[in-house]
Amino acid sequence: MATELSEQELALADVRQRAVADLEQIGTTEDLEEWRTRYFGRERGEVSAILKGLGKLPPEQRKAVGQAANALKAELEGLMEARGQELRAAERLAALDRERLDVTLPGRRAARGHIHPISQTIRDISRIFRLMGFQTLDGPEVETDYYNFQALNIPVDHPARDMQDTFWVVPGQILLRTQTSNNQIRIMEQVRPPVRAIVPGKVYRHEAIDASHEAMFHQVEGILVDETCTMSDLRGVVTRFAREMFGANRKVRFRPSYFPFTEPSAEFDIDCIVCDGKGCRVCKYSGWLEMGGSGMVDPRVLRGVGYDPTIYRGFAFGLGIERIAMLRYGIDEIRLFSGNDLRFLRQFT
Amino acid sequence: MLIPYTWLRSYVDSELSPDVLAERLTMAGLEVDRVVYGKANLATGELDTWDGIVTAEIVWLEPIKGSDHLNATRVTTGDGKELSVVCGAPNIRLHDRVPLATLGAKVGGITIAEKKKMGVLSQGMLCSPRELGLSDDHSGIYILPPDTPLGVPLAQIVGEPVIDLDIKAHRGDLFCVTGVAREVSAFTGKELHLPQTALREKGTAANKLMKLEVRDADLCPRYTARVVRGVKIGPSPQWLAERLILAGMRPINNVVDVTNYVMLELGQPLHAFDYDKVADHTIIVRRADPGETLTTLDSVTRQLTPEMLLITDPAGPNVIAGIFGGERVEVDDNTTNLILEAAHFKPTNVRRTSVTLGLRTESSGRFEKNPDIELTAIAIDRAAHLITELAGGEVARGRLDFYPEPVTPREIPFLPSQVEWLTGMTVTRNECIENLQGLGFGVRDGGEGADEALLVTVPTWRGDVEESADLVEEVARIAGFDRIPSTIPVGPLPEPLPDDWFAREDRIRDILVGAGLTEILTYSLTNRLTMAKLLRGADAGEELLLTAPVTGADERDTGNATNGAITTTAASTRALERRQIEAIAERLPAITLRNPLSTELDSLRLTLMSGLLNTIRENSKHEDTGLWLFELGRRYLPTPELADGTGGAQERRTLGIALAGPLAHTWLGDDRDADFYDLKGIAETLLDGLMVARYRFVPAQHPTFHPGRCARLEVAMISDEAAGQSAGATPAEVIWKTVAVLGEVHPEVADRFDLSERTYLLEMDLERLFSVVPEVVKHAAIPRYPAAQRDLAVLVAADAPAAEVSETIQAGGGALVRDVRLFDVYTGEGVPEGKKSLAFALTYQAPDRTLTDQEIEKTQAAILSALRQRFGAKLRG
Numbered sequence A: 001m002a003t004e005l006s007e008q009e010l011a012l013a014d015v016r017q018r019a020v021a022d023l024e025q026i027g028t029t030e031d032l033e034e035w036r037t038r039y040f041g042r043e044r045g046e047v048s049a050i051l052k053g054l055g056k057l058p059p060e061q062r063k064a065v066g067q068a069a070n071a072l073k074a075e076l077e078g079l080m081e082a083r084g085q086e087l088r089a090a091e092r093l094a095a096l097d098r099e100r101l102d103v104t105l106p107g108r109r110a111a112r113g114h115i116h117p118i119s120q121t122i123r124d125i126s127r128i129f130r131l132m133g134f135q136t137l138d139g140p141e142v143e144t145d146y147y148n149f150q151a152l153n154i155p156v157d158h159p160a161r162d163m164q165d166t167f168w169v170v171p172g173q174i175l176l177r178t179q180t181s182n183n184q185i186r187i188m189e190q191v192r193p194p195v196r197a198i199v200p201g202k203v204y205r206h207e208a209i210d211a212s213h214e215a216m217f218h219q220v221e222g223i224l225v226d227e228t229c230t231m232s233d234l235r236g237v238v239t240r241f242a243r244e245m246f247g248a249n250r251k252v253r254f255r256p257s258y259f260p261f262t263e264p265s266a267e268f269d270i271d272c273i274v275c276d277g278k279g280c281r282v283c284k285y286s287g288w289l290e291m292g293g294s295g296m297v298d299p300r301v302l303r304g305v306g307y308d309p310t311i312y313r314g315f316a317f318g319l320g321i322e323r324i325a326m327l328r329y330g331i332d333e334i335r336l337f338s339g340n341d342l343r344f345l346r347q348f349t
Numbered sequence B: 001m002l003i004p005y006t007w008l009r010s011y012v013d014s015e016l017s018p019d020v021l022a023e024r025l026t027m028a029g030l031e032v033d034r035v036v037y038g039k040a041n042l043a044t045g046e047l048d049t050w051d052g053i054v055t056a057e058i059v060w061l062e063p064i065k066g067s068d069h070l071n072a073t074r075v076t077t078g079d080g081k082e083l084s085v086v087c088g089a090p091n092i093r094l095h096d097r098v099p100l101a102t103l104g105a106k107v108g109g110i111t112i113a114e115k116k117k118m119g120v121l122s123q124g125m126l127c128s129p130r131e132l133g134l135s136d137d138h139s140g141i142y143i144l145p146p147d148t149p150l151g152v153p154l155a156q157i158v159g160e161p162v163i164d165l166d167i168k169a170h171r172g173d174l175f176c177v178t179g180v181a182r183e184v185s186a187f188t189g190k191e192l193h194l195p196q197t198a199l200r201e202k203g204t205a206a207n208k209l210m211k212l213e214v215r216d217a218d219l220c221p222r223y224t225a226r227v228v229r230g231v232k233i234g235p236s237p238q239w240l241a242e243r244l245i246l247a248g249m250r251p252i253n254n255v256v257d258v259t260n261y262v263m264l265e266l267g268q269p270l271h272a273f274d275y276d277k278v279a280d281h282t283i284i285v286r287r288a289d290p291g292e293t294l295t296t297l298d299s300v301t302r303q304l305t306p307e308m309l310l311i312t313d314p315a316g317p318n319v320i321a322g323i324f325g326g327e328r329v330e331v332d333d334n335t336t337n338l339i340l341e342a343a344h345f346k347p348t349n350v351r352r353t354s355v356t357l358g359l360r361t362e363s364s365g366r367f368e369k370n371p372d373i374e375l376t377a378i379a380i381d382r383a384a385h386l387i388t389e390l391a392g393g394e395v396a397r398g399r400l401d402f403y404p405e406p407v408t409p410r411e412i413p414f415l416p417s418q419v420e421w422l423t424g425m426t427v428t429r430n431e432c433i434e435n436l437q438g439l440g441f442g443v444r445d446g447g448e449g450a451d452e453a454l455l456v457t458v459p460t461w462r463g464d465v466e467e468s469a470d471l472v473e474e475v476a477r478i479a480g481f482d483r484i485p486s487t488i489p490v491g492p493l494p495e496p497l498p499d500d501w502f503a504r505e506d507r508i509r510d511i512l513v514g515a516g517l518t519e520i521l522t523y524s525l526t527n528r529l530t531m532a533k534l535l536r537g538a539d540a541g542e543e544l545l546l547t548a549p550v551t552g553a554d555e556r557d558t559g560n561a562t563n564g565a566i567t568t569t570a571a572s573t574r575a576l577e578r579r580q581i582e583a584i585a586e587r588l589p590a591i592t593l594r595n596p597l598s599t600e601l602d603s604l605r606l607t608l609m610s611g612l613l614n615t616i617r618e619n620s621k622h623e624d625t626g627l628w629l630f631e632l633g634r635r636y637l638p639t640p641e642l643a644d645g646t647g648g649a650q651e652r653r654t655l656g657i658a659l660a661g662p663l664a665h666t667w668l669g670d671d672r673d674a675d676f677y678d679l680k681g682i683a684e685t686l687l688d689g690l691m692v693a694r695y696r697f698v699p700a701q702h703p704t705f706h707p708g709r710c711a712r713l714e715v716a717m718i719s720d721e722a723a724g725q726s727a728g729a730t731p732a733e734v735i736w737k738t739v740a741v742l743g744e745v746h747p748e749v750a751d752r753f754d755l756s757e758r759t760y761l762l763e764m765d766l767e768r769l770f771s772v773v774p775e776v777v778k779h780a781a782i783p784r785y786p787a788a789q790r791d792l793a794v795l796v797a798a799d800a801p802a803a804e805v806s807e808t809i810q811a812g813g814g815a816l817v818r819d820v821r822l823f824d825v826y827t828g829e830g831v832p833e834g835k836k837s838l839a840f841a842l843t844y845q846a847p848d849r850t851l852t853d854q855e856i857e858k859t860q861a862a863i864l865s866a867l868r869q870r871f872g873a874k875l876r877g
Ligand SMILES: [Zn+2]
Pocket: A272, A273, A274, A275, A276, A277, A278, A279, A280, A281, A282, A283, A284, A285, A287, A288
């Protein structure tokens, strides 16, 4: 009798065949749910019905059919799970596909403005000198003759005044500062050594305005006074500055010069950043670019602020900020800085 | 200062080429602008530099068909390119090297341009010796030697090098060829040969032939004169004329040329008078009399003042001392007897007179740089010697020499170790001595060893050297600054200082740039009219634009000038408006320059607003998106000290903001023009970013702004103890301080600035603001007990300020209300006419417990009652 299939076993085989065939036709998760109800629904599911009918079978058949029915149930459930996973993945994919964006459309940008290139340059200069212990300070632009000239060893009738044509508010007494060097005196009057500071700011010259001259422009003055510094420290500081600002391995050249308030005085040049010192239009074919003036603070200036020049040594330097910005950004027209044309300003950070 | 190279080398045996010499001079502190090449042209008295004329080689040559003499050539300057040049000269051959005038060069007054001759393109011109001014030869092109390099300026082949030096004013001794030669001698170690000054005197003593009277010795500390008789005026020899031309001076005649030559050679300006024209043969040096005039050699009659020094004779003035001569006693072709003058005038006085008269000469430029007072005797002997050599005649015996107070050379004790102390460069004692001696310093070494100071005698021509530091520079620059090492300072750092304005302004910059604003930087110089255009018929106030004209909301501006405009024409309104602006401009307290560049830039700004509006207008011409701008800068207010000339201005650090138009155009369609709340939002973002604890906006009236769209920004001044407590202090305990004004620019003001869009402006006084910005923010604990949210929508009068309603809620709710946020303003359906609905989200929280519903309901009721009392508010259903 063992080879004889029972009616229930035949029914199970039939259910299996249909259930598997149906499952293959299913295209959505909703249809899959319907399929589940048809075969496994508690009330009318065909597999459930067979399982429910087990009790009516003779005990010797009950065990075999029960095992077969449960095996079928497990098999179909496994197939259903797999099919369900496939369908859900396909449906998720379809849903995501409907949300497809044109990622090439412009983004919704957060508003972002621009820092003026002069401010940016001052910021960078300040950062570089801060690394060497210099504080960034400021000072007055409407200044007395004393701080702008006399205390800097430039008495009335000194020829150096010719080179700094001055705007006067009260002739001979009050002027618009022609250099940020006025702050050397103001700082030294306020504190005792050690002094390490830079002072960026506006300066004014009574000069006709053209592509390379402005009546108002920016300088930065630096000063260091203590008991140990020498001109070699000055050289080290400006060399570090030049390399931070214009790139590693920049060469710095010191040239003797003259400023009434430093002794010895030096101008410093860097090898041309355009041609690397080979000679070009920007460096007037010399291979060098003038960067600024500097020197050891003149003993007369030190005595003037009550520092003993046999104990204290100091150096000072001055840089033109427009010139640095022009070299850095390749600008050949100084008036762009005060022109405030947005087409210019938007090109910067 | 032009120093002809060969002339320079006649005093020092330097073998250095012009370029190397120029480099060495620069590195010794004598900055060389450039090396010029040129040839003295005796016919014109000028230096020919042949700009644009270069050497070239003929690489192709063919007669032009149909022409009896023209050749088509192709030439190259060695750069790989060829130019087509038509040439009519018979002497040219293939591969000849020739001078090529390139396009734009000038030959004989003609500018070379591209043209066609007989249908052949000509892109330059080959030149003959006559065309180049080299000789009269015009028979053919100037053929250069076959080894001439190509593409080199002709001047470098046939001209002489001249070193153009930029000498600083303190080195009066370097404005001459021997002065520069001394420097070359010092840094090369080659011997210096100074010119011959020995001379033979003859006949009557000079002081029998002329008289000298110096009345104003303070302005003329030395006056040296000689008499030379029997000279014959004529042209100078070629060598002298050429040297003068190379040095930039024009030859005149042998006597005048010698005085100029000696000035260029030694640095001492000289003057030659016609002995027979000088009244009574008497030279009187004196100040000008009031009202005195002198007609100078340029035929200009000069008005003189008693501050000016003159060289006169009993008949009147002859020369403005050290500056310029007059006509009456000048040397002319018939002159036979001379008085030579070599004097020393007070440099500052020469400078002042020269500035006053607007007269700058070779002579005045040297006198004002304090030449060596000892030089007069040497120079006058040198000149007398050269005159007798070149113009004949004999030198009368003796000099007249007014020199009441001869100078004694300065002596400075000098420790060689000072060089290292100041420069960090190591130099030996011997090197110090050699470098100083090379420059003409006397050095006495006691030989006591390294610790002993040298005694250095400063030569009289080095008035700039006053103390040890100056000697350090001399030693170091001759040794070479490239020997200075490069080190990083190791000294102690200074203590940090308070009030770091640089950091403060940088924070503001970052916040505003993050909010989409772009920084501008305008001139601090402006003019009063521009600033007055900001003020609409209002009192400009005594102090500053920012605060003075700002009045409370209740003091409405009633005197509006344009009310009468209905009955007048537009033109007369404009004229009236113009007069009103001018009247305001006059009363502005702006600091005005005494010597402005132009009336456009004659005053320091009192406000940043006009600069911002001008920038908006200029950019709106080409920008189609909005302009959101800011500037950080100073306003300059007058002070009593400034008026006295004893002190500066009040320079107030200020922030200005201007907005117009949409921040950006996007495809998302959310463009929106800037409005008041954008501006206010930026101000709020800024204050929040700066951690300003409490601030408020109060309706205000200001002559620049729309009367209904202007506010004053106030910040709460909180004492140190109050700052430690929670923000729940009642408003009565707080002092409110105005820090800014903001609003929409009044349409009339906008018209005056030609603004096409509604523009919003803010000006903030940063010095006031930073008095309330905390240096350090103290953290508060995160609340441990839960917060509860309640909404509250109330109906109030349409003109009730929302901020006051909000404050009332906060005050009515007390400490339990942690936050009040307005989330809706509504008028329309469901809201009665004349009312508006304001909806607030309230956050309740206590630091020490969870609040009960009962507590919250009780507080809501208290708030409502306060609102009812203050605003007649009703709860909205
Ligand atoms: Zn270069």
